[in-house]
Amino acid sequence: MTEKTKIRLEFPINCSPKVLFNRLSSASGLTEWFADDVKVKGNFFTFIWEGAEQQAEKTQHKEDRLVRFNWVDEEDSYFEFRISKDELTGDVSLIVIDFSDEDETEETANLWNSQIADLKHILGC
Numbered sequence: 001m002t003e004k005t006k007i008r009l010e011f012p013i014n015c016s017p018k019v020l021f022n023r024l025s026s027a028s029g030l031t032e033w034f035a036d037d038v039k040v041k042g043n044f045f046t047f048i049w050e051g052a053e054q055q056a057e058k059t060q061h062k063e064d065r066l067v068r069f070n071w072v073d074e075e076d077s078y079f080e081f082r083i084s085k086d087e088l089t090g091d092v093s094l095i096v097i098d099f100s101d102e103d104e105t106e107e108t109a110n111l112w113n114s115q116i117a118d119l120k121h122i123l124g125c
Helices: 017-025 027-033 102-123
Strands: 004-012 037-041 044-049 052-062 066-071 078-085 092-101
Touching: 004 102, 017 027, 017 066, 017 078, 017 092, 017 102, 027 037, 027 044, 027 102, 052 078, 092 102
Parallel strands: none
Antiparallel strands: 004 092, 037 044, 044 052, 052 066, 066 078, 078 092
């Protein structure tokens, strides 16, 4: 098994943490921008892309601040969304934490850039 590289990306997002959090933590919100379809059973989310399924367990959930999904079929592999709000300026940022093989970090970052562009478009920001 190859060692995964941790990727941390930050995106300024011009909307309220509450609205953003719903798009990051619910099946309907994630279906709008992240996957073709999302099914939920308890804390288990099944993400569907072009007919392929991947299952993750929602292991952390802090309202309007953080959600983490651990991939069921990959040990110690997860992706996480953190919402950061600057106390002084009120600026909201979305921080994405993910893991990829070392030779795929740029490809993974590009994929997130594309996904977050879709999310911003849906949010109208």
